[in-house]
Amino acid sequence: MARMKFLCDADRCIECNACVTACKNEHEVPWGINRRRVVTINDGKPGERSISMACMHCTDAPCAAVCPVNCFYTTADGVVLHSKDLCIGCGYCFYACPFGAPQYPKVGNFGSRGKMDKCTFCAGGPEADGSKAEYEKYGANRLTEGKLPLCAEMCSTKSLLAGDGEIIAQIYKERVMKRGYGSGAWGWKTAYRETIES
Amino acid sequence: MASLARYIRLGLGTWLLALMITASMPSAAQQVNPTASAVKEQQLLQELNRIQGRVSIPDQRSGVLEQPAGREWREFRNVTLRWVGGIAILGMLVVLVVFYLTRGMVQIQHGRSGRTIVRFGAFERFVHWMTATCFIILAVSGLNITFGRPLLLPLIGHEAFSAWSQWAKYAHNYLSFPFTIGVVLIFLMWLGGNIPNRVDVEWIRRGGGIVGNDHPPAYRFNAGQKAVYWIVVIGGAAVATSGYALMLPFYLSGIEGMQIAAVVHAIVAVLFVAVMLAHIYIGTIGMEGAFEAMGSGVVDVNWAKEHHSLWLEEEEARAAANDARPKPAATAAE
Numbered sequence: 001m002a003r004m005k006f007l008c009d010a011d012r013c014i015e016c017n018a019c020v021t022a023c024k025n026e027h028e029v030p031w032g033i034n035r036r037r038v039v040t041i042n043d044g045k046p047g048e049r050s051i052s053m054a055c056m057h058c059t060d061a062p063c064a065a066v067c068p069v070n071c072f073y074t075t076a077d078g079v080v081l082h083s084k085d086l087c088i089g090c091g092y093c094f095y096a097c098p099f100g101a102p103q104y105p106k107v108g109n110f111g112s113r114g115k116m117d118k119c120t121f122c123a124g125g126p127e128a129d130g131s132k133a134e135y136e137k138y139g140a141n142r143l144t145e146g147k148l149p150l151c152a153e154m155c156s157t158k159s160l161l162a163g164d165g166e167i168i169a170q171i172y173k174e175r176v177m178k179r180g181y182g183s184g185a186w187g188w189k190t191a192y193r194e195t196i197e198s
Numbered sequence: 199m200a201s202l203a204r205y206i207r208l209g210l211g212t213w214l215l216a217l218m219i220t221a222s223m224p225s226a227a228q229q230v231n232p233t234a235s236a237v238k239e240q241q242l243l244q245e246l247n248r249i250q251g252r253v254s255i256p257d258q259r260s261g262v263l264e265q266p267a268g269r270e271w272r273e274f275r276n277v278t279l280r281w282v283g284g285i286a287i288l289g290m291l292v293v294l295v296v297f298y299l300t301r302g303m304v305q306i307q308h309g310r311s312g313r314t315i316v317r318f319g320a321f322e323r324f325v326h327w328m329t330a331t332c333f334i335i336l337a338v339s340g341l342n343i344t345f346g347r348p349l350l351l352p353l354i355g356h357e358a359f360s361a362w363s364q365w366a367k368y369a370h371n372y373l374s375f376p377f378t379i380g381v382v383l384i385f386l387m388w389l390g391g392n393i394p395n396r397v398d399v400e401w402i403r404r405g406g407g408i409v410g411n412d413h414p415p416a417y418r419f420n421a422g423q424k425a426v427y428w429i430v431v432i433g434g435a436a437v438a439t440s441g442y443a444l445m446l447p448f449y450l451s452g453i454e455g456m457q458i459a460a461v462v463h464a465i466v467a468v469l470f471v472a473v474m475l476a477h478i479y480i481g482t483i484g485m486e487g488a489f490e491a492m493g494s495g496v497v498d499v500n501w502a503k504e505h506h507s508l509w510l511e512e513e514e515a516r517a518a519a520n521d522a523r524p525k526p527a528a529t530a531a532e
Binding site for chain 2 (some may be wrong): 015017020032038039040041042043048049051062063066067068069070071086087088089090091094095096098099104111112183184186189
């Protein structure tokens with residue numbers, strides 16, 4: 001089985017935010033919630049880099065470890081998903097997540113957290129694959145259709161890579177070798193306890 | 199001649215141009231080297247322990263790219279807190295059981311006199327029980343967040359546990375308001391009787407009469423009760439403040455502040471629960487005649503004599519003064 005991962009080649013990202021828009025549109029993510037975002041480091045200074053970030057689908061995911069109701073599960077592809085039926089919207093996964101991935105609609109009492117929403121690697125949720133209920137809660141399930149996450153599929157500079165960890169690591173390594181530099185696989189050490197030497 | 203001079207001029211001009219170009223070359227070369235000052239993830243994390251940048255979406259808080267501090271928070275929540283909470287609460291229960299088995303219920307030594315004296319008025323009792331009821335529900339729903347997953351979830355299953363936890367969370371959020379009001383009222387209402395004084399030193403020196411049949415003198419509140427009062431006031435303020443910071447995310451602080459708030463909230467809360475177990479014990483099965491103070495509001499005079507001798511003297515002096523003095527005439531309307 002493939003171990004699905006994201007990799008953002010920061011030396012290629014042009015901060016066009018198309019991945020953000022693609023994600024919002026594909027999954028009909030409500031207003032105020034961003035499953036993916038582009039962060040620019042050293043904005044306007046030498047060495048500026050932009051990184052597209054969403055849930056990294058960590059190995060030994062911190063969100064799953066701290067969840068008081070144990071609503072997370074990891075699929076055979078290494079994708080970290082959760083059940084919105086079980087989620088109570090306590091916000092603990094947000095405190096533990098290194099990447100700020102969990103998002104909460106402001107529907108709880110006093111405008112506090114509703115049920116958590118995050119990137120699903122376009123793999124839906126616990127409901128039947130491709131069902132209406134799954135789409136309404138988690139968005140499209142592209143993985144069952146044999147497609148990869150839309151954010152990466154439509155990235156104009158092919159900066160954002162999604163897919164089998166070994167394959168995307170290989171692609172990134174070849175790029176770094178060819179052009180002679182690379183700012184690294186952002187977040188990999190934190191998420192997967194490994195990094196791509198470049 | 200003229201043509202030679204032209205050649206020299208041309209040669210000199212070419213040489214000067216070449217000099218100018220070579221002089222400007224190094225800086226031009228630097229600008230096209232993209233690796234020269236590219237930010238590296240590891241370097242940023244080592245320097246700041248957090249990577250933050252600019253985002254163009256409206257949610258500016260999502261500018262935090264990475265915050266590995268979540269790992270320490272995870273360790274606290276899943277390991278440290280469970281040990282601290284477990285030891286504090288189970289430890290207190292063990293101490294109370296052992297104490298009850300050895301000491302038993304503290305009896306009113308001289309028996310009941312049959313005469314009673316008012317200790318807590320209706321408003322005071324209302325505030326106490328409002329706060330106490332909220333506290334118990336807050337404690338149970340809070341402990342569920344920490345200990346529910348390993349202890350209760352395997353017993354009742356995912357659906358039932360989530361449904362219960364959802365209601366527990368609502369209760370926890372809503373009841374925080376009457377609890378906070380209760381703590382504020384307790385603070386104002388009983389502040390006068392809870393200022394530490396010299397009598398407390400004597401009370402503590404004699405161990406509060408916990409062992410043996412000693413009854414050190416005390417005013418309305420003895421040193422032990424004053425300790426409970428200040429724990430409720432200070433602990434209550436701490437859990438309320440940190441709790442609201444968690445309930446209303448990002449209103450008071452960013453992610454680092456909320457992590458600290460969660461740590462403070464959890465630690466203070468488990469210690470608070472442990473202390474309140476002792477308070478409940480001494481107010482119920484631990485001491486004869488104590489529950490009535492908050493139950494009916496009146497206590498037996500002999501109980502008051504043994505546990506709050508100076509307070510009883512004060513009350514009796516006041517009553518005597520009131521009796522001796524003729525009732526003042528109705529004051530004229532202004």
